[in-house]
Structure formats: C-alpha cells, structure tokens
Amino acid sequence: MINSLVIDVDDLSYCQLELGRNIKNPSYELEEELEKTLKFLDEKNIKANFFIPGHFYKRSKKLVEKINNNNHFICSHGLKHDLLHSKTKEQMIYDLKTSKYDLEDIISKEVDIYKAPVWSIKKNIDQCFDAIIEAGYKYDHSLIPKNFLKFGKNNYEMIKLENGLKIIPPTGITIFNKNIMFAGGFYTAYVGNNFLINYYKKLNSKKIPFNFYFHPYEIFTSQKNRKLIKYNNLFVSLYGIYFGRIFNKLNLICNTFNFDSLIKVYDTR
Ligand SMILES: [Zn+2]
Numbered sequence: 001m002i003n004s005l006v007i008d009v010d011d012l013s014y015c016q017l018e019l020g021r022n023i024k025n026p027s028y029e030l031e032e033e034l035e036k037t038l039k040f041l042d043e044k045n046i047k048a049n050f051f052i053p054g055h056f057y058k059r060s061k062k063l064v065e066k067i068n069n070n071n072h073f074i075c076s077h078g079l080k081h082d083l084l085h086s087k088t089k090e091q092m093i094y095d096l097k098t099s100k101y102d103l104e105d106i107i108s109k110e111v112d113i114y115k116a117p118v119w120s121i122k123k124n125i126d127q128c129f130d131a132i133i134e135a136g137y138k139y140d141h142s143l144i145p146k147n148f149l150k151f152g153k154n155n156y157e158m159i160k161l162e163n164g165l166k167i168i169p170p171t172g173i174t175i176f177n178k179n180i181m182f183a184g185g186f187y188t189a190y191v192g193n194n195f196l197i198n199y200y201k202k203l204n205s206k207k208i209p210f211n212f213y214f215h216p217y218e219i220f221t222s223q224k225n226r227k228l229i230k231y232n233n234l235f236v237s238l239y240g241i242y243f244g245r246i247f248n249k250l251n252l253i254c255n256t257f258n259f260d261s262l263i264k265v266y267d268t269r
Contacts, residue, residue, distance in 0.1 A: 001204040001207065001209060001257075001258070002209060002258050002259065002260045002264070002265050003200070003204070003209045003210050003211060003212070003257050003258065003259055003260075003265060004048075004049060004209065004210075004211040004212075004259055004260065004261065004262045004265045004266070005041075005046060005048040005049065005211070005212055005213075005254070005259045006048065006049045006051065006115075006141070006183075006184070006211055006212065006213035006214075006262070007037060007048050007049065007050050007051065007213065007214060007215070007216065008051050008077060008115070008185075008213060008214075008215050009030070009034060009050050009051060009052045009053065009056050009067075009077065009215075009216065010030070010053060010056075010077070010081060010215050010216075010217070011028055011029060011030035011055060011056065011217070012029065012030075012215075012217045012225050012236070012240075013026035013027060013028065013029070014026065014028060014030075014055045014081070015053070015055075015081045015117070016233065016235075016236060018055065018080050018081040018082050018117075019081065019082055019083075019117075019118070020082070021233060021235065021236075022233065023232075023233055023236070024232040024233070025232070027224055028059065029217065029222040029224050029225050030056060030060070030216060030217070031059075031060055031063060032220075032222050033216035033217050033220045033221065033222055033225075034060075034063060034216050034220075035063075036216070036220035037216045037219070037220050038066065038067065038070060040220070040250075040254075041070075041072070042070065044254045044255075046254055046259050047071055047072050047073065047259065047260060047261065048072050048073070048259065049072070049073045049075050049113070049261055049262050050067050050072050050073065050074055050075060051075045051076065051077035051113075051115045051141075052064060052067075052074060052075070052076065052077050052103060053077040053078055053079070053080070053081045053099075053117065054078065054079040054080055054081070054098075054099055054102070055080075055081065057102060057103060057106060058102075061106055064103070064106050064107065065106060065107065068106075068107040068109070073113075073261040073262070073263075074103055074107050074109065074111055075111060075112075075113040075114070075115065075141075075262075076096070076099045076100055076103055076111050076113065076114045076115070076137070077099075077114075077115055077117060078095055078096065078099050078114070078116065078117055079094075079095040079096075079098045079099040079102075080095060080117075081117040082117060082120075083116075083117065083118065083120040084116040084117065084120045084121060084128055084131075084142075085116070085120050085121055085122055085123045085124045085125075085128055086120070089127055089130070089131055092127070092128065092131035092132075092135075093131050093134055093135050096114060096131055096132060096135035096137065097135045097136065099114075100114075100135060100136055100137065111137075112137060112138040112139055112263065113137065113138070113139040113140070113141055113168075113262060113263065114132055114135075114137045114139070114140055114141070114142070115140070115141045115142050116128070116140075116142035119142055119143075119144050119170075119181075120142070121140070121142040121143055121147070122144065122147060125143075125147065125150075128142075129161055129163060129165050129167075130163060132165055133161075133163050133164055133165045137165070138164075138165070138166060139165070139166045139167070139168055139262070139263065139267075140165055140166070140167045140168070141167070141168045141169075141170065141211075141262060143167055143169060143170075144170070144172075144181055145169065145170065145172030145173075145179040145180065145181055145182075146178075146179045148167065148169040148170075148172070149179055151167065152167075152169065155169050155171070155172035155174075155179055156169060156171060156172070156203065156208045156209070156210070157169075157266075158266040158267060166267065168211075168262050168266045168267075170183035170211060170213070171183040171200075171203070171210040171211050171212070173199065182199065183210070183211050183212055183213055184211075184212040184213040184214050185213055185214060185215070185218070186239065186242075188212075188249070189218070189242040189246055189249075190242065193248065193249050193252055196249070196253075197252060197253065197256055200212075200253070200256075200257065201256075204257070209265045209266065210257075211262065211265075212253055214250060217243060218242070218243050218244075218246065219243075219244070219246060219247050219250050220247075221243040221244035225240070225243060225244075226243065226244050
C-alpha cells in the first residue's frame with residue numbers, strides 16, 4: 001500500500017507576516033530547515049510532494065530546482081501565503097495563475113496540484129474551486145475533512161467536481177461523530193506515536209491510503225525558531241511548543257510506510 005508525504009515549504013516568520021500577524025525580529029530560516037528535510041528524505045529514499053509558496057520560490061529558485069532534481073513533486077501553495085477564500089475571484093485567479101506559471105518556468109514541468117495556505121477554502125468554496133480550475137490546475141488538496149464530506153461520501157477517496165477539478169482530501173478521523181483532520185502538522189503533534197501508526201496501518205489494511213504533512217520548521221527547526229519567544233507573538237509561541245520535538249514521529253512513519261506522489265496514490269486507485 002502506498003501513501004503520500006506532503007511538505008508545506010513555509011518560512012515561519014514570513015508566513016505569519018503575510019497572514020497579517022505582527023512578528024517582531026523576523027528572520028528567514030527556511031533554507032537551512034529545507035536542506036535538512038531534503039537530506040532526511042534522501043536517506044529514507046522517499047519522494048514527497050512539496051507545496052511551494054511565492055516567498056520561497058522568489059528567494060530560493062535554486063532550492064526549488066534542487067527539490068525537482070531530487071525527483072520530488074512540485075506543487076503550488078499560492079503566490080502569497082494568505083487566505084484564498086477572502087480574495088475576490090479576480091484576486092484568486094491572479095494569485096493561482098502567477099504561482100503556477102512561475103513554478104512551471106523554474107522546473108519546466110506542469111504544476112497540477114494546489115493547496116491553499118492554512119486550509120483557507122472554508123467559505124466561498126464553489127468560487128475558490130472555480131478559480132482553481134480556471135487557473136489551470138487539475139487537483140486541489142485544501143479541504144478540511146468536515147468540508148470535504150459535503151462533497152465526498154468518505155474522507156479518504158478523491159472526488160471529481162462537476163467543473164472537472166479533482167479534490168484529494170487530507171486524511172481525517174471520525175471521533176464522537178466529528179470529522180477531524182488527522183494528517184500531520186499541529187493536528188497530530190500531540191497524538192501518541194503508537195496510536196497514530198496503528199490508525200494509519202488500519203487504513204492501509206482496508207486498502208485506504210493516508211497522507212501526512214509537515215513544515216520543515218516543525219521538525220528540522222533552526223536555532224532561531226527554537227527560541228520562539230523572540231518573535232514576541234503569543235500565537236507563534238504556543239504553536240511552537242512542539243517544534244523540534246517530533247522528529248521521532250516523522251522518522252517512525254517514514255520507516256513504517258511507503259510513499260509516492262498524491263496524484264499517483266489517489267488518482268490511480
Ligand atoms: Zn502554508
């Protein structure tokens with residue numbers, strides 16, 4: 001059974017700034033964190049999906065080329081790391097198209113998958129999906145499980161919308177009748193490793209793949225991002241308590257399961 005590993009190539013400070021949060025002493029730490037991520041994946045011989053936002057490809061074109069040359073899969077995380085669902089349709093299309101074409105220019109390959117910053121397809125959902133298909137993408141990977149179930153009959157199988165867009169759900173779990181994201185990041189940071197591994201094994205035993213995502217700053221955390229108090233922002237300080245402490249979780253998942261691209265895993269079933 002093959003699953004999919006997803007990396008959101010976000011810089012911690014710059015994402016917060018683009019979301020409009022007030023960050024003191026911002027510094028760009030992503031390059032170092034990403035190099036460590038690439039080294040780790042190489043050692044594990046895993047090919048992953050990299051969702052790349054504008055602030056990264058503008059600064060680090062060479063690293064985008066390196067990700068591509070290492071045979072990982074390049075996907076779009078939007079031009080600006082802000083909320084897709086709060087933009088007008090024209091602004092959405094501008095953001096989506098620019099990011100797609102810029103990335104395609106760098107890697108000379110088509111970029112087919114989009115993931116909205118901070119899962120921001122929670123309102124104006126139809127308009128967001130129309131903009132994504134109009135911008136030329138074939139797939140979206142942005143819907144939280146609760147909203148995905150408005151379209152799909154379960155939270156693990158890809159569905160195709162009437163406008164032609166295919167949506168790949170982040171893996172969810174149903175607890176007390178609530179559909180909760182269970183696909184990495186903050187959502188699984190405090191879940192016991194055994195519980196998580198057993199849940200994913202159970203899915204695989206039913207021929208269901210899972211996807212698991214992380215940000216380089218969560219696991220391969222730079223020295224600066226380990227001292228989050230420096231950012232003088234309560235949200236970042238609380239969010240960051242587990243940074244650098246969940247390497248074992250990722251390591252265990254990577255040692256236990258097999259991975260390939262989201263498209264291969266979800267669109268060839
Ligand atoms: Zn992001």
